[in-house]
Amino acid sequence: MERLIRSCTDNLLVSAAICFIAGASAAFYLTPWWPANPERLAVIAVLLSLPLLAFLFIRRLRPLAALFALFLTGLVHTHGALQPVDDPHHIAFSVTQPTKVTLVGRMMTMAEYDGEQTRWDLDSEALLPHDSAGPSAFRPIRGKVRLTVPGALAPEFVPGKKMMVMATLDRFRNYQTPGAFDYRLHLAAQDILCSGWIRSPREILSVAEPLRPGWRDLSFLPERIRQQAAEFFAAQFDRDEAGFFQALLIGSTVNISPRLIEAFKDNGCFHVLSISGLHLGLLGVFCAALFTWLLKRSTWLLLHVHVPTLALTLTAPILLFYTFIAGFNVPAVRSLITALLVLFAVMVRRQRTLIHLIAGAALIVLAVTPLALFTASFQLSFAAVLAINLIYPRLPLFLAPEEASSGLSSQIGRAVRVLQSMLYVSLAATAGTLPILLYHFNRVSLIGPVMNLVIEPLLCLWALPCGLLALPLIPLFPNLAVLLCEVGRPAIELTVWLSEAVARLPHASVWTITPNAGEIVLYYCLLILLLRPEKTVRRLVLALGLALVLAGSFTRSLWLRETRQELTVSFLDVGQGTCTLVQLPDGGAILIDGGAYQSEQFDPGQSLIAPFLWRQRIWRLDGLIITHPHQDHYNGLSFVAARFRPQRAIVNGDPGEEPDYQTLMRAIRAQGGTVNIAKAGDVLHEGEEVKIACLGMNDLPGQSAAGSVNDRSLVVRLQYKTRSFLFPGDIGTPSENRLLRAGIAVQSDVLLAPHHGSRTSAGASFMDAVAPALIVVSAGRRGQGTHPAKEHLARWRQLHIPTLVTARTGTVTVRTNGKDMRVATRAGERLRFGNGGEDLSW
Numbered sequence: 001m002e003r004l005i006r007s008c009t010d011n012l013l014v015s016a017a018i019c020f021i022a023g024a025s026a027a028f029y030l031t032p033w034w035p036a037n038p039e040r041l042a043v044i045a046v047l048l049s050l051p052l053l054a055f056l057f058i059r060r061l062r063p064l065a066a067l068f069a070l071f072l073t074g075l076v077h078t079h080g081a082l083q084p085v086d087d088p089h090h091i092a093f094s095v096t097q098p099t100k101v102t103l104v105g106r107m108m109t110m111a112e113y114d115g116e117q118t119r120w121d122l123d124s125e126a127l128l129p130h131d132s133a134g135p136s137a138f139r140p141i142r143g144k145v146r147l148t149v150p151g152a153l154a155p156e157f158v159p160g161k162k163m164m165v166m167a168t169l170d171r172f173r174n175y176q177t178p179g180a181f182d183y184r185l186h187l188a189a190q191d192i193l194c195s196g197w198i199r200s201p202r203e204i205l206s207v208a209e210p211l212r213p214g215w216r217d218l219s220f221l222p223e224r225i226r227q228q229a230a231e232f233f234a235a236q237f238d239r240d241e242a243g244f245f246q247a248l249l250i251g252s253t254v255n256i257s258p259r260l261i262e263a264f265k266d267n268g269c270f271h272v273l274s275i276s277g278l279h280l281g282l283l284g285v286f287c288a289a290l291f292t293w294l295l296k297r298s299t300w301l302l303l304h305v306h307v308p309t310l311a312l313t314l315t316a317p318i319l320l321f322y323t324f325i326a327g328f329n330v331p332a333v334r335s336l337i338t339a340l341l342v343l344f345a346v347m348v349r350r351q352r353t354l355i356h357l358i359a360g361a362a363l364i365v366l367a368v369t370p371l372a373l374f375t376a377s378f379q380l381s382f383a384a385v386l387a388i389n390l391i392y393p394r395l396p397l398f399l400a401p402e403e404a405s406s407g408l409s410s411q412i413g414r415a416v417r418v419l420q421s422m423l424y425v426s427l428a429a430t431a432g433t434l435p436i437l438l439y440h441f442n443r444v445s446l447i448g449p450v451m452n453l454v455i456e457p458l459l460c461l462w463a464l465p466c467g468l469l470a471l472p473l474i475p476l477f478p479n480l481a482v483l484l485c486e487v488g489r490p491a492i493e494l495t496v497w498l499s500e501a502v503a504r505l506p507h508a509s510v511w512t513i514t515p516n517a518g519e520i521v522l523y524y525c526l527l528i529l530l531l532r533p534e535k536t537v538r539r540l541v542l543a544l545g546l547a548l549v550l551a552g553s554f555t556r557s558l559w560l561r562e563t564r565q566e567l568t569v570s571f572l573d574v575g576q577g578t579c580t581l582v583q584l585p586d587g588g589a590i591l592i593d594g595g596a597y598q599s600e601q602f603d604p605g606q607s608l609i610a611p612f613l614w615r616q617r618i619w620r621l622d623g624l625i626i627t628h629p630h631q632d633h634y635n636g637l638s639f640v641a642a643r644f645r646p647q648r649a650i651v652n653g654d655p656g657e658e659p660d661y662q663t664l665m666r667a668i669r670a671q672g673g674t675v676n677i678a679k680a681g682d683v684l685h686e687g688e689e690v691k692i693a694c695l696g697m698n699d700l701p702g703q704s705a706a707g708s709v710n711d712r713s714l715v716v717r718l719q720y721k722t723r724s725f726l727f728p729g730d731i732g733t734p735s736e737n738r739l740l741r742a743g744i745a746v747q748s749d750v751l752l753a754p755h756h757g758s759r760t761s762a763g764a765s766f767m768d769a770v771a772p773a774l775i776v777v778s779a780g781r782r783g784q785g786t787h788p789a790k791e792h793l794a795r796w797r798q799l800h801i802p803t804l805v806t807a808r809t810g811t812v813t814v815r816t817n818g819k820d821m822r823v824a825t826r827a828g829e830r831l832r833f834g835n836g837g838e839d840l841s842w
Contacts, residue, residue: 017359019067020366023074024373030075031082078370085193091124091143091169092193098170098781100130103196104207107161108144108220110227111153114254115239119148121192122163144191145169149198158227160220162207167196173781176573176810176826179514179611182374189371222324226250229325232474236482237489244492245485247273248459249467251327258600260496263503268430268448269455275326276381280319280335282460283468284343287315312343325471331381337361338385354389358382376440380433387432388425394531395424419453426452431527435520438512442614445509451502458495463488511643513614515554522550558619561587567690567720570616570813571752573806573826574608576780576787577632580727580752581613582718586687588622589613592716592727593633594640597780605636610643612811621646624668625684627729628713629656638664645671650684652698652714653677678714680744689818691719695744697735710755711735717748721818722835726770728754728761736766746770749821749833750814753777757788757805764795773833774823776812777805802831 085092095101105124112119122145126138147167157163171194172184187193198204229250233242243255253261253273264270291311295301301310323336341357362382365372372378426449437444445451466488470481502508515523529543556562568583577596583589591613596604613621621644626634629651641649641664649668656662665675678684678694685692695715713729726748728736732755739746751772754761756779775796779787784807796803804812810826823831 011356013356013359013363015067016070017362019070020074020363021373023071023076024078024366024370026071027075027078027082028374031079074366074370077367078373081188081370085143087142089140089142090193091127091141091145092171094127094129094141095169095171095194098168100166100168101196102128102130102138102164102166103141103145103169104138104162104164105145107157107159107163108223110159110223110230110250110252111157112230112252112254113152113234117148117150118153119146120153121145122147122165122196125162143193145194145196146187146192147196147198149201149204151201153201153204156206157204158220159223160217162209164205164207165196165198166203167198169194169196171195175575175608176806177608177612178811178826179613179615180608181611185371186375186377189369189375191369222321225325226252226327229471229474232478232481233485236485240496241489241492244273244459244463244495245467245488248275248279248464249471250325251275251329251332260499263499265443266445266503266508267451267455267499268445268509269451269499271380271384272452272456272459274331275323275329276331276335279326279460279464280322280332280339282464283322284315284319284339286465286468287318288312291315316340316343329377331377333365334361334378334381334385337364355386358385358389376436379436379440383433383436384429388428391428391431391527391531392424394533395428422453422456423449435515435523438515439520442514442611443509443511447502447505447508451498454498455495458491458498462491463495466491511610511614513554513557513617513619514611519550519553522546522553526550555619557587557617563587566815566817567718567723568813568815569718569725569750570612570811571776571778571804571806572608572612573810574604574636574778575807576756576782577604577636578752578756578778579604579609579636580778581616582692583616584622584685584687584690585720586690588685588687589616589618589620590623590625590685590692591621591637591640591646592625593627593729594624594637595631595633595635598631598635603636603639605639609636609640613640613644618644620644623647623685624649625678625714625716625727626651627716627727628652628709629654629658629661630709630730631658633729634661634664638667641668641671641673646673648674648676650676650678650694650714652712654709654712657709680742684716689721693717693719695746696739696742697731700738700744701742707734708732715739715746717746720816723750723816723818723821724748725750725752725814726772727752730755730761732758732760733763733766736761736763740765740769749773751775753788753792755787757792758786759789759791762792767796772801773821774814774831775801775803777803779805779807781807804829 087093103122103124104126105122107120108123109121124141124143124145127141128136128138147165172187172192174180174182174184230246230252233245234255236242237245239255240257240260243253243257243260246252246255251274256273261270264273288308288311291314292307295307295311301307319336319339323332326332338354338357338361341360342354365378430444430449434444466484470484473481473484526543526546529539529546532539564585564587567585568581570581570583572579572581574594574596577593579594579596580592581589582592591609594605594609596608598604621640624637624641624646626637626649638660646668649665651665668675677698679699680694680696681699682694683691684694693716695717697712697715710730711732711734713731713735715729715731715735716727718725718727724747726746728751731739736754746766746769748770749772751770751774753775754766757777777788784805788803788805793803804823804825806812808827809829812826813824815822815824819835821831821833823829823833
């Protein structure tokens, strides 16, 4: 105990950061049920106060009282940040669903134009709802809103400008699918809870104001400089080159094409495009050296002050100002705080180890924005810098400094040591962040450490210094700024060429399942064992054992099909589309459809479907069933097919109206899979007490090839013991009636509503024949009212049939042992159906 207390007091900042983070993490897991259970809150408060009292009254434990108090501080501070908004004057309190409004506010950030649309953040001041039943008058409001408008914003709108907009506001809503990126939390960490869509730039007006004192606009100066720099680069260079300069200098990546972003992720060099310690370090070294040289010109200063300290003092405001210009994101803020603490430690002659400074930086960031702890940016940023500081010094040297000799051999040795250091830094950062990367992104670059040896010098030691020199010259000497950027331009061109060339190599990056908490803990325990200076046989054997257990657990589903006694069917929340995962009792996995909204920046397969499969620990798919070739049923499957290599695809035989459908078919065949056309009566899969059959529509009596693509959808029925599921694709009432006239048995316990519940489907006769105990509707929020149709919802409610719409409930998961059924939604709803089919908990 004494040793623990001494260790905590000797490393006070580190201990404080660990305790605060532990409290914040506890709040994250307690919050979902804490507010609804006030009696539990009282119990927790009493239980937590007991150790604090013990620490205070037991003398030798008193040093731990402050650390436990920090744990409680992290718990309460983060719990408060996670609570819903209860301020009636906050915009998120007033906007709970899509609402058309007129909004008045002040532009807070630069306008980021990506060639198609512009986005910026507005600090709202007044709100006028268009559908208000009360008097039509503006009312005061507060809170940030992220606004988006198609096209470019007029030049008069700069940060600090007051404006009036007509927009449709809504709270940020994630796809409620496990594994999908938590965009709402990401923006909540920036205190942004609502978004707004403006139909046209004509619906944005400038608001005239009385003459404002100039000092009131000083806070907007960094963002104005950012916007001016972004416009300068966009005017002087093509999109990709301008995007690189914007990313390196002002922290904006919107103008780098998705193709290049993917190439950088393949190469493991994407971190270079975010402003971090390397950027601030270069700027700090340059400014400190410049100030030192200038100050040493004065004899009086040399005699009366400590010039290096004064140079560092003058450098600090420049670093602070540049961090604001860089967008004040988490990596930049972490780097700034660490740099300022380093400067302070140097000035007071108390520099010891960077670990304490990193811990101090983490505490400051979390004190200001506690939700940052749960973002990938915070975790990766701090894990990388910690790993570099802890792992790098423990790596073996290829060439020690004393081995170098004079002359040519000395220069070669110096070059080898530089390359060795760069490689070790990259390896250390990769090792320290690997589980976090896999948890959030399921991807790691195998060539990242090597590519960083090439990409980082090109961008950070060539293009970045040129850009930093050009940045302050843009408003004063734009031609000179262009000349400096032209000097750095070849580095960007070479980087782009290298990135695209290397990204085409097979297995440049590897996609994996999501590691669980136990595997992450095992990994870091193994890393600690391997880095301990004393390499005893016992430790090596233990490390080998941990490595084998970790590898076996992580790859288990690749070489062992885990059988279970239940069938699981998951209806994913993919927006306006559909995707269903069937996990069979024998360990197999079949995907039925996989499509949704798609854009150049958003692939539903990569962003929603694949992360869900990886979260379910699925490496390979046994099969794909594509009910019909419409985009909202297959456009996410190209990515899925490439990563999960399904053994076969079952289709309805339609060629599809889009060329990418046939591209998908060719890709499946090229990977060794087969493509089969299903007909009515075909058994698609049969196992022990499990049967997947095709009920239509191919070869069904009365089926016409001239019908719509929707009406030719495959109709698939899954039977497990006494429980059954029906997947009718997008068929309408004509095809439903043909099924009934053909005498097809369609009765099922769970029905995926045909055609997303539109009024042209789910006819009364068909629904009577199916007689479902549960209806699931796969639809997006924007389709509410038509998908599903209001009349359908009213009728199903009248028939007392539980209906779950993924737009509201999120992903719906049904588990059955063949008798009982248990239903859980991402939103937290729970249903249970007994063997008799009755709903036991609705």
